[in-house]
Structures are given as C-alpha cells and as structure tokens.
Amino acid sequence: MADLKGKVAYITGGSKGIGFSVAEALLNAGMKVAISGRSKETVEAAATQLGDQRNVLAIQSDVTKLVDEEHAVKMILNKWGQLDVVLANAGIGYFAPIDEMTQEQWHNMINTNLNGVFHTLKASVEALKASKGYYITLASLAGTNFFAMGAGYNATKFGVVGFTQAVMLDLRKYDIKVSTIMPGSVATHFNNNEPSEKDAWKIQPEDIGELVLDLLKMHPRTLPSKIEVRPSRPDKK
Numbered sequence: 001m002a003d004l005k006g007k008v009a010y011i012t013g014g015s016k017g018i019g020f021s022v023a024e025a026l027l028n029a030g031m032k033v034a035i036s037g038r039s040k041e042t043v044e045a046a047a048t049q050l051g052d053q054r055n056v057l058a059i060q061s062d063v064t065k066l067v068d069e070e071h072a073v074k075m076i077l078n079k080w081g082q083l084d085v086v087l088a089n090a091g092i093g094y095f096a097p098i099d100e101m102t103q104e105q106w107h108n109m110i111n112t113n114l115n116g117v118f119h120t121l122k123a124s125v126e127a128l129k130a131s132k133g134y135y136i137t138l139a140s141l142a143g144t145n146f147f148a149m150g151a152g153y154n155a156t157k158f159g160v161v162g163f164t165q166a167v168m169l170d171l172r173k174y175d176i177k178v179s180t181i182m183p184g185s186v187a188t189h190f191n192n193n194e195p196s197e198k199d200a201w202k203i204q205p206e207d208i209g210e211l212v213l214d215l216l217k218m219h220p221r222t223l224p225s226k227i228e229v230r231p232s233r234p235d236k237k
C-alpha cells in the first residue's frame with residue numbers, strides 16, 4: 001500500500017499483547033484502527049489508551065462466533081466506509097500432555113485459533129475485495145515446530161498456516177494480499193504471563209507492529225506470504 005494514511009484496519013484481539021501493539025503502530029502511521037476483544041470494558045479501556053477516538057473503534061466481539069465478526073465488520077464499514085487491512089490475531093493456548101488435556105480446552109483452542117480466523121475472513125472478505133486489501137493471520141512457530149504438551153496448540157497453528165497459504169492462492173486473483181506471521185516467544189500476556197524484565201530476551205510486541213507496517217509498505221508486486229520471526233538469541237537458562 002503506497003500510502004497508509006486514512007486506511008482502515010481491523011485487529012481481532014487488540015485489547016492487549018501483540019494486537020494492541022500492532023494497533024499502536026498502525027495508528028502512528030496515520031491509519032484508522034478497530035480493535036476487538038471478548039470483554040466490552042477491556043476493549044474500551046484499550047481503545048482509550050490508544051488515544052484519538054476519531055481514529056479508534058472498540059468492538060466487543062468473540063471470534064468463535066461468526067455473527068459477532070459479521071457485526072464487527074458492519075460497525076467498521078458504518079463508521080469509516082471501507083476496510084483495508086484485517087489482522088486475525090486473537091488466540092489462546094493451553095499446554096498439557098494430551099492425556100491431561102480436557103475436551104473443553106481442545107475445543108476452546110480450535111474455536112478461537114482456527115475457527116476464529118475463518119470467521120474473521122468470512123465476515124470481511126467482500127470488504128477486502130472492494131478495497132484490494134490485506135488479510136494477515138497471527139500464527140506461530142508452533143505452526144511449523146511441534147513440541148511436547150503442544151498437541152492442541154500445534155494442531156491449531158499448523159492449521160492456521162495451511163489455511164492462510166491456501167487462502168492466499170484463492171484471493172490473489174482479487175488483488176488481496178494474504179500473509180501469515182509466525183512468531184516465536186513474544187513478551188505478552190499469553191498463557192497467563194505477566195510481561196516483565198524476565199521477558200527482555202523475547203520478541204517485544206512492538207517489533208511485530210513494525211513487521212506488520214513493513215508488510216503493508218512492501219511493493220505490491222512482492223508478497224512475503226509466510227514470515228517466521230524469532231528471538232535472535234534464545235533465553236539463557
């Protein structure tokens with residue numbers, strides 16, 4: 001996208017962590033940004049923290065429900081009349097050996113991480129066709145590296161990577177760009193983490209904000225479709 005000023009983005013799970021930092025980066029680049037989360041209070045507080053309310057929209061939406069995502073996209077189109085960038089970022093993780101993982105944890109992860117990215121795209125694809133926009137998923141290195149106690153999370157993130165790559169092939173004929181970002185450890189609230197000094201070695205969420213900006217500014221002839229990003233030096237244990 002040659003000029004990001006005035007372009008409109010929707011970030012699912014923008015109330016904290018990576019989604020919040022990407023929202024900050026896009027706002028600083030002159031974009032208008034809608035963020036979502038499951039709790040009205042939390043997402044509204046995050047929107048207030050982001051600043052100028054003319055350029056920010058807080059939406060209560062649970063990505064596990066297609067009807068919520070359809071409502072979110074309607075709100076954005078009603079407010080700004082266009083939708084140029086969609087970041088399907090909302091995600092959760094439960095980590096346990098498979099014999100200890102509950103059915104509820106399994107279904108929550110599949111419904112949020114995998115069904116969620118589908119719902120977000122299903123709700124926004126016509127708007128993205130109209131804008132020749134950009135759809136980005138937040139996958140993970142867990143979408144290519146499997147590990148013990150990660151069966152459920154691995155299943156969702158391998159799924160997100162495969163989904164996004166196939167969608168890229170489906171949508172490029174409409175000039176819609178599609179990428180998946182696959183980070184290693186990021187210093188966020190993920191998995192009940194409280195970000196602190198101990199996370200200094202990790203990727204910082206604002207680094208993912210910079211990465212998303214780089215993708216949006218890439219010359220339209222070129223598409224980085226699958227981006228692995230990791231801490232330069234792993235934790236010294």
Ligand SMILES: NC(=O)c1ccc[n+]([C@@H]2O[C@H](COP(=O)([O-])OP(=O)(O)OC[C@H]3O[C@@H](n4cnc5c(N)ncnc54)[C@H](OP(=O)(O)O)[C@@H]3O)[C@@H](O)[C@H]2O)c1
Nearest residue numbers: 013015016017018037038062063090091185186188189190
């Ligand atoms: N942190 C890492 O090390 C890491 C590494 C690789 C990939 N990722 C991926 O990055 C994405 C963002 O995670 P994060 O690290 O930023 O975690 P985070 O700090 O826990 O933030 C997660 C965000 O997702 C939202 N969310 C969760 N379930 C939702 C639902 N059903 N509907 C709407 N929003 C929902 C949360 O909002 P509410 O709680 O307010 O609903 C929150 O805004 C996830 O997909 C995660 O798998 C994270």
